[in-house]
Amino acid sequence: MSRSDVAGVSTQGYPFELSEGDEANGLASILAMLLGQNLEQYPDRIAIARRVRRPVAVYSTDTDTSATIVFGTDGATVHNGIVGRPSVTVMASVDQITDVSQLKMMGAGLLPAGFFTKRGLHVLGEIARHRLVVKGLLTHTATALRFIALVSVVE
Amino acid sequence: MAEEFKFFSPEWCEAAIPVVNSHEATIQGFKDASTFSHRMAFTCAERGLVTHMEWKEGKVAEWSGPQYDESDLWLIIDAGLATWQAAASGASEGGKLLLAGKIKFKKGPMSAAIENAGAFNNFLSSWGMVPTDWDV
Numbered sequence: 001m002s003r004s005d006v007a008g009v010s011t012q013g014y015p016f017e018l019s020e021g022d023e024a025n026g027l028a029s030i031l032a033m034l035l036g037q038n039l040e041q042y043p044d045r046i047a048i049a050r051r052v053r054r055p056v057a058v059y060s061t062d063t064d065t066s067a068t069i070v071f072g073t074d075g076a077t078v079h080n081g082i083v084g085r086p087s088v089t090v091m092a093s094v095d096q097i098t099d100v101s102q103l104k105m106m107g108a109g110l111l112p113a114g115f116f117t118k119r120g121l122h123v124l125g126e127i128a129r130h131r132l133v134v135k136g137l138l139t140h141t142a143t144a145l146r147f148i149a150l151v152s153v154v155e
Numbered sequence: 156m157a158e159e160f161k162f163f164s165p166e167w168c169e170a171a172i173p174v175v176n177s178h179e180a181t182i183q184g185f186k187d188a189s190t191f192s193h194r195m196a197f198t199c200a201e202r203g204l205v206t207h208m209e210w211k212e213g214k215v216a217e218w219s220g221p222q223y224d225e226s227d228l229w230l231i232i233d234a235g236l237a238t239w240q241a242a243a244s245g246a247s248e249g250g251k252l253l254l255a256g257k258i259k260f261k262k263g264p265m266s267a268a269i270e271n272a273g274a275f276n277n278f279l280s281s282w283g284m285v286p287t288d289w290d291v
Contacts, residue, residue: 026256034265041266063255094250098272153266 014039014046015075025080027060028067032078034101035069035150042155048109048146049076054087056147062094069147088136088144096132099123101151109149110142159288162239163197163204168218171285176214178281184273188213191271194223195230195263202236202291213274230263240289243282249275 016032016039018024024032039045052071059066059082068083069076082089092100100123103114114120126132137144160167175181185191191213198205207228208218225231234242238257241247250272252258260268268275 024256026254029256029259030254030265033260034269037265060254062251065255094248094254095272097254098250098269101269153269 013043014049016069017075017077019077019079023080024078025065025067027058027063027065028078028080031058031067031069031151034153035076035078038150038153045109045150048149051108052143052146052150054140054143055084056143057082057086057089058097059089059091060094060097061091086136087140088134088147090147091133091135093132096123096126099126100132100148101153103148103152104154105145105149105152109146112145112148114152114154157286159286161288162236162291163199163202163206164291165219167285167287168206168208168220171282172215172218174284175278175281178277178284180277181274181281182213184271184275184277185213186270188274191274193229193267194227195232196221196223196228198231198233198261199236199239199291200233204291225262228262230267231261232258232263233261234258236289236291239279239282242279243285243287245280245283249279 016036018028018032020028039049049071050073055068055070057066057068066081068079068081068086070079070084099119103112103120103123105111106113112120115124123132127134134144160170182188189212192211194207194209196205196207205221206218207220207222209216234252234257238252242249242252249258253260253268
């Protein structure tokens with residue numbers, strides 16, 4: 001199967017490949033599609049992706065599934081489950097993932113402008129109450145912010 | 156007892172239009188209903204069922220069997236019968252079914268699903284108000 005056969009995965013610039021192919025879980029598939037489409041629409045974010053040097057994992061608390069994104073120089077691979085030693089792990093519900101991906105990020109992904117909105121303050125509140133957990137937020141802050149910039153659907 | 160329509164049949168689609176268009180939670184769930192004008196397909200490939208619909212400014216203008224070229228479709232969304240039934244009954248939300256891999260985006264921007272997640276979830280649950288014969 002060629003990259004172009006994989007729905008939603010960027011076919012140029014900075015592709016996201018599913019390591020498990022057709023056996024990818026729903027979360028991995030959605031992340032690959034979202035990230036690939038975002039980088040196609042906003043190619044300036046490719047530089048942000050290249051600066052994420054450690055894996056980032058997402059655990060969907062509603063569906064009890066996880067996926068890990070390993071970023072490289074020319075593309076990324078999305079794995080089922082937790083792979084390697086992610087520096088950042090986001091543990092969130094579907095609604096929280098939806099909220100986080102609508103936060104505007106600026107300054108090469110390091111300026112979280114979207115946190116200063118009603119939705120952003122809600123996300124921060126969820127983090128403060130440990131309902132939304134971002135492991136590595138304090139120790140790998142840049143990676144966490146860059147990842148939010150990559151999944152953000154906001155220009 | 157109200158007549159039941161075979162799921163995703165032309166008659167079911169026709170019956171679903173007024174249900175969806177009067178479903179306030181769906182309309183309120185759009186990021187901007189006034190600009191939501193798109194053609195899309197909802198399918199149940201495992202049963203060979205394909206429907207095409209057209210939204211105009213947040214309202215369903217048409218919904219029936221296949222009628223548009225695939226290139227005209229903004230979204231193509233597929234799921235198994237049990238998944239559609241679960242979404243219609245409200246047992247599971249569309250967003251959760253999507254992340255669980257039960258509902259699949261075959262074509263279209265994920266950003267649309269994210270920005271209109273509220274409308275998507277409520278749109279699917281409104282199907283539960285359509286008298287449906289799920290034996291297809």
